[in-house]
Amino acid sequence: MFPAKNSGYYALLISLCLASCQSDTPAQNTAASTATTTPPKTAAPATSTAWYRQYRTRLPGATDSVTVHLQNLGTGSDASSIGRVVGFYAGPKGQPFELASNPTSAPDSLLLREASHSRLNAGGYSAVWRLRRMGEAWVGTLAGQTVRLQPLPVSQGVAFDTQVFRDSVRARPQHPQDSVWGRISLHALLPTSNRQPLAGNMLHLLHGDTVFAGSAPTLPAIWEDMRRPFFNDYQEDMKAIFQQIEADTSRSGHRPMAMLNYTDERDTYVLWNADNLLSLGLFTYSYAGGAHGNYGTHVLSFDTRSGRPLPYDAIFRPDAKPRLEALLARYARPSLGLKPNEPLRNALFEETLPVTRNVYLTSGGAVFVYQPYEVAAYAYGEVRVFVPLRELRPLLQPGLPLEEGRSVAQK
Numbered sequence: 001m002f003p004a005k006n007s008g009y010y011a012l013l014i015s016l017c018l019a020s021c022q023s024d025t026p027a028q029n030t031a032a033s034t035a036t037t038t039p040p041k042t043a044a045p046a047t048s049t050a051w052y053r054q055y056r057t058r059l060p061g062a063t064d065s066v067t068v069h070l071q072n073l074g075t076g077s078d079a080s081s082i083g084r085v086v087g088f089y090a091g092p093k094g095q096p097f098e099l100a101s102n103p104t105s106a107p108d109s110l111l112l113r114e115a116s117h118s119r120l121n122a123g124g125y126s127a128v129w130r131l132r133r134m135g136e137a138w139v140g141t142l143a144g145q146t147v148r149l150q151p152l153p154v155s156q157g158v159a160f161d162t163q164v165f166r167d168s169v170r171a172r173p174q175h176p177q178d179s180v181w182g183r184i185s186l187h188a189l190l191p192t193s194n195r196q197p198l199a200g201n202m203l204h205l206l207h208g209d210t211v212f213a214g215s216a217p218t219l220p221a222i223w224e225d226m227r228r229p230f231f232n233d234y235q236e237d238m239k240a241i242f243q244q245i246e247a248d249t250s251r252s253g254h255r256p257m258a259m260l261n262y263t264d265e266r267d268t269y270v271l272w273n274a275d276n277l278l279s280l281g282l283f284t285y286s287y288a289g290g291a292h293g294n295y296g297t298h299v300l301s302f303d304t305r306s307g308r309p310l311p312y313d314a315i316f317r318p319d320a321k322p323r324l325e326a327l328l329a330r331y332a333r334p335s336l337g338l339k340p341n342e343p344l345r346n347a348l349f350e351e352t353l354p355v356t357r358n359v360y361l362t363s364g365g366a367v368f369v370y371q372p373y374e375v376a377a378y379a380y381g382e383v384r385v386f387v388p389l390r391e392l393r394p395l396l397q398p399g400l401p402l403e404e405g406r407s408v409a410q411k
Contacts, residue, residue: 050074050162052189052270054152055138060145066090067156068149069270070099073187074164085110086269094364095386096272099129108133110140116384117335157273158198158304160189165223169231171238171260180260182234186223187267189280198278198307205282205300205309206268212309230264237262237288263287271299272362276401278302279360281369296371297382299360303401310400312357315366320395321355327392328353328368332385336376348376353385363402365389 051072058065070087085101098115112129119126129147131140138149164187171180188206191199200216207217207225217225238260265285272279279301287293301310308314316324329352333340336347345351358369370376370383389402396402 050164050187052160052162054155054273055149056152057147057149060142060147064092067152067274068099069273071162071270073267074166074185085112087112088271090272090274090362090364093388094362095388096362096367110138117337155273157275158195158278159192160270161192163188163190163219165219165227167227167231169234171235172242178257180238180257182230182238182262182264184227184230184264185266186219186226187265188219188222189268189270190219195304195307198302198304201302201307201309202268202280205280205298206266208282226264226266234262259289261287262289263293269297271360271367272301274363276303276305277361277363278304279362281360292378294372297358297369299358299367299369301361305401310361312359315359315361315397315400316395317397323395324355324387325352327387328355328385331387331391332383335383335385336380347380348383350375361400361402362386363389366392 049072053070055068055070056065057068066089068087068089070085073084073086085099087099088096089099090096096116097119099112100115102111102113104111110129110131110133112131114126114128127143129140129142131138131147131149136151139147141147164185166183166185168181168183170176170178171182172178186206190202201212203216203219203222204212206219207222241260263285265283267283267285269281269283270278271281279299281297281299283295283297285293285295301315302308303310329344332338332344332348332353333342336344338344338347343351344353353370353375356368356370356374358371359366360369361367365386365388368385368387370385372378372381374383376383
């Protein structure tokens with residue numbers, strides 16, 4: 001059995017994701033003002049409320065202020081909503097804490113929940129940021145205490161433009177009365193200034209490339225590579241499904257219409273952005289019928305001085321794996337809500353946690369990301385384990401952009 005607080009916590013996060021991804025309302029095809037795509041002839045006028053912004057605030061009870069990084073992924077077809085907001089802020093040791101928004105219909109209000117397990121209280125509930133827009137700032141309460149998010153005049157790290165593309169297709173174009181749609185969306189970030197090769201490598205990441213070499217694809221090309229096969233596959237699937245439904249006179253094969261509303265979503269998340277270190281997450285979500293969709297985040301860090309991507313082999317020495325396994329076993333427990341000596345098997349499939357190559361850097365350490373079903377049941381969602389820099393120093397490659405821009409020295 002899973003601890004009750006874990007199951008409820010991740011059920012909340014999954015429900016937020018599903019609520020934002022699934023609807024009987026067809027998605028609009030939209031693009032931010034900086035997008036260069038040519039939308040299909042049936043597309044709505046290009047609009048977007050998506051943005052990436054940085055704020056400074058002092059958390060209740062803290063003496064030092066922190067930078068809060070927020071992203072609005074856009075509103076979709078609901079123009080009255082502020083949209084889906086995600087973000088992070090860093091603890092004093094460089095550990096990132098994640099934020100996720102609850103849906104709200106008021107364009108001047110924002111409801112954020114702590115989305116990191118270590119931020120849960122004893123009852124398994126997370127603190128809530130209840131904010132209202134005041135000019136360029138957000139003012140409200142965090143866990144009942146006053147908090148104010150003041151926008152930074154100059155961005156830390158890299159400044160970004162946001163570009164959003166959305167489109168939808170009917171399951172049966174000849175049946176306009178159907179409320180069955182396939183929806184697809186792409187949320188992308190690119191540096192506001194011409195920062196090559198960083199911008200090109202970010203496009204490679206968004207395209208799903210495993211080799212960061214050669215000319216990078218353009219955003220319109222990436223969008224078309226997503227949209228065209230999704231439309232074709234969706235309508236082929238729906239054709240077969242409706243033929244089965246129509247041939248089944250007993251109706252035993254009937255499926256609820258909501259289960260035929262497929263979704264394919266790809267979002268770029270900023271996970272760390274300070275000094276010379278940028279870490280991004282490529283979040284993908286797919287729903288193709290069934291009880292729930294599948295999702296996961298592929299993460300990657302960049303050295304913004306050169307634009308160089310920093311995958312696992314660029315971060316860790318070749319002989320680091322045995323030591324990393326021991327560190328992950330120790331630091332996984334608080335991430336999973338386990339006591340210091342509690343068996344990992346109480347949360348994971350096995351008693352050990354394998355070293356994943358899906359890892360990103362912060363200025364204070366590394367975060368290892370395991371996708372749903374990879375090491376634990378779906379109820380646990382993505383498992384993220386932070387290991388502090390002090391433990392990792394002997395295992396790191398030289399020249400990494402850590403510690404406020406100072407490279408890790410050759411040992």
